[in-house]
Amino acid sequence: MLRLGVDIGSTHTDAVVVNEKGELLYAAKSVTTPDITSGVLKAMEMVMARGPKPDEIGAVMFGTTHGLNAIIERRRLAKVAVIRVGLPATKAIEPMLDWPQELREAVNGGIYIIPGGHEYTGETISELDESQLRQIAKEVNMRGIRHVAVTSVFSPVNPDHEKRVKEIFNEEDPEISVTVSHEIGTLGLLERENSTILNCSIMPVIKGAIESVSQTMKRLGIEAPLYLTQNDGTVMSSEYALKYPIFTVATGASNAIRGAFVLTGINDAVVCDTGGTTSNVGVLVKGFPRESSQDVVIGGVRTNFRMPDIISVGCAGGSIVKLDNNKVLDVGPESVGYRLVEQGVAWGGDILTATDVALALGVMRIEDSRIDTMRVVEKYGDYLNAAYRLIVQKIEDAIDRIKTSAEPVPVILVGGGSLMLPKNLAGASTVYRPEGAQYANAIGAATALVGALVDKAYSYEHTSRRDALADAESEAKNRAILAGAEPSSVQIVDVEEIAMPYLPGNAVRIRVKAVGKLGRRPNG
Template identity: 40%
Template sequence: MTAARDLSVGVDVGGTNTDAVVLDGAGTVLASTKQPTTPDVTGGIRHGIAHVLDRLGDDRARVSRVMLGTTHATNAIVSRRGLERVAVIRLGAPAATEYPPVTGWPDDLTAAGIAGTAMVRGGHMVDGAPIAPLDRDGILRFLDGLGAFDAVAVTGIFAPSYPEQEQEVAALLRDRLGPDVRVFLSQDIGPAGLLERENATVLNAALHGIARGVTRALRTVVDEQGLDAVTYFAQNDGTLMSLDYAVQYPVLTIGSGPANSIRGAAFLSGADEAIVVDVGGTTSDLGVLLNGFPRESTLPREIGGVRTNFRMPDILSLGIGGGTTVDLATGAVGPGSVGYSIEREALLFGGATPTLTDAAALEGASIDGRTLPSLPGADKTALRRALDHARERLEVAVERLSLGRADLPLVVVGGAGFLVPDGLPGAGAIVRPGHGDVANAVGAAISLAGGRADQLSDVEDRDAALDTASKAAIERAIQAGADPLRVDVVDVVETPISYTTRPTVRVSVKAAGPLADLRATAASRT
């Protein structure tokens, strides 16, 4: 890339604001903005990108990359809107029939996204031995009798380590239904746990249409602005993927917002290890920074009432934000928030709804140079108590995440970072980096492209499993947009597997690297 094409635009869509920034090749923030998130979300993206490009003037021609973190996927699951109907196939009978597919799903989500389910013979034991021969005829009978569906999700027992049967099913479906049938395999989505991996695969298939719509919207905005730029999506783990990759794996974007905040906080503060708190308009999201990346959760995560096991940042979310409402009569804090309506509804902006932003202004925080209207003494007391309560909850959250380490700095970012006091018991130094109010968009703009792979093996074959998983993770990072010559393994986790006849280990490998040269990327797309 030449120096004349060294600008990147980062965009992050939150529940209250859509943030956008422009960074040059040295990582300097040249322009930034916070725009209200619009009900259709696309409008906020359009306004954010337009604003920062206007600030650039003629330098807009130097923009070569646009990175987006968005809550589209999460919102679709939570609201049960826009989901495709999925035919769900599990390979594992007769061993895995006790808990059928989508067991425990909320009824309304099942109605919105599931066309039908089937459990057929197939799958593998932990040592790779087949549970039963693959029931090809049973799969075809299920689909022939199903009626209309949009996509197929296939999950086999221990498929991440023994992928052959899932791949055989994909070939069977394309032969029967045509090459354009949308088939999603669990081996591409998550590690070995069956039910959570199956759930994530089904959600991924259901989100395919949403992902296509978001990618079209982003490309439309980029084209409207006349940008000659390559577009990327942020992933759950703080890395990026190409738009085409995001369409295939939209479930990997669900945790991108908090991950972007943590990565952006690391970049802006220079910290490699810290606790990060991103205080937005609706929530405060706290996470831990390890070696410059978000610490990942080791526990299954629940999204929209569905238990999954894809890798997510270890985030603790509190209902504390600048728009969090305060009941002056009872002193209750939240759980409601005025969200992106704060500039109309909060007292500070001439509205009638008391919020934590109003409480902070009462305590001396400078917010857009505004002052509160005259308030009765009782109302002032209620606002001060609400702010104290919010800070007590933040203190408890920091203590939980620090695991007893009082020396970890607390990096405060987000538009409502003024809610965090300069001294918080249990935390180390309080760091408020410049441009911290748009740290999430900065995190999107500076992220690497990444990929992950898992492998099960006997302990004695651990080296071979590590090699296989490393190669697969590197290949997925390249598919996501990483430079093939600069991608490398950045994290390895080995977990012993209990209740097996022989000592067994699961190897999880993460690879990441700088984005590929744009000229090579553009050539590959033509």
């Protein structure tokens, strides 16, 4: 069976069809539209028109920026009731205190801080007041709030109170959506709470995106399960994504890194994905994107769920070259984006871009009868070499920053804008630009495995190391199966054990990643 993969970029939306070996069979590129959805639908229609039959498609993989855009734009977000379980502690800083004001106003559906929570050892701080919780649940229901975010102190160690809060809310209203933080983030109460609230807020947005793609699949006659790509380079079923949409917000960069692995077979390398507006530089480790060890800020909010370790540089194909007093001041971060073929000098426009520079210097070629590089040379010939040196320097600086040692490493160039980069880069042992590089993001989506990550804390004074590892691995496998993996194919691909000497009790943090092949799911 074939797979159809879709990825949304700032300039173009790509759709590809690959076979079971991950080989590219059909590809199409559509302009990314302001509403995102119509561009996705057009790309899907275009690639299906190239030859594949609807009944040959066994799965559809969809990488979306809908959730991220909603957070950044503060639009179409759901109101969320926030339940923090932690009294008598945790009163000093209330939920969402440091959020941007407009985002807080868009999301805040009521804040409730109640007794409960656990110590890092798993012992109870104070008991839940279930009668108070039922009163809160009734109040939330009366106010018409349909999404609840629950965060309890040290819930990654002991999630019992979060689970009980969810049970009580669902007993009072079986239709209300309740997200518990131990399924979203890691240690760090405020960041985990923020992640859980954002997860709730974008649920309606992702639901709408899934419904739009599903309707297009139906119109095209595709009766196959739909998966969404995750931040770590794996996929999850659309049903799972409806519960955990926050895991989709950084999929573009992850898809590109995973696609670079599929196209080259190289397990460990630096990957540079150059599009029309930005170049995202990340790292392949054992065939998957290296995850960030730092808290990640999204829309002005600090979070701590899994995200790829990415350095974004505002220098790509559509980046505008800035000139002043006969000097090149900068390249980017402003970009003409998808208007390159209208505004670029080589096409007859009046804005000098990075692509114009590369075309005029003969570094890259684009088959387009409208292009006349002499326009660029005649008007900006004196600036081309300086501009190109600056473009290359920005990419080389990002490669140097993302590396963990001074030794040269393999570098894989992907994305439509990668053609403008040279075959030799400082810090690279070898530079690869594989065939199909311009479709790496969509290929990464189409070939992804189903995956899940567990990040928990344990006290080795209360639990043996063997039991702790077994517990974390078992939970990771179960989550992968829930995300849509075939149970018999699930395997552990990474285990990380981190000592936490700042906590007593021989405390450790265990991170386990599990992946598996697509499971058999009902069509549609």
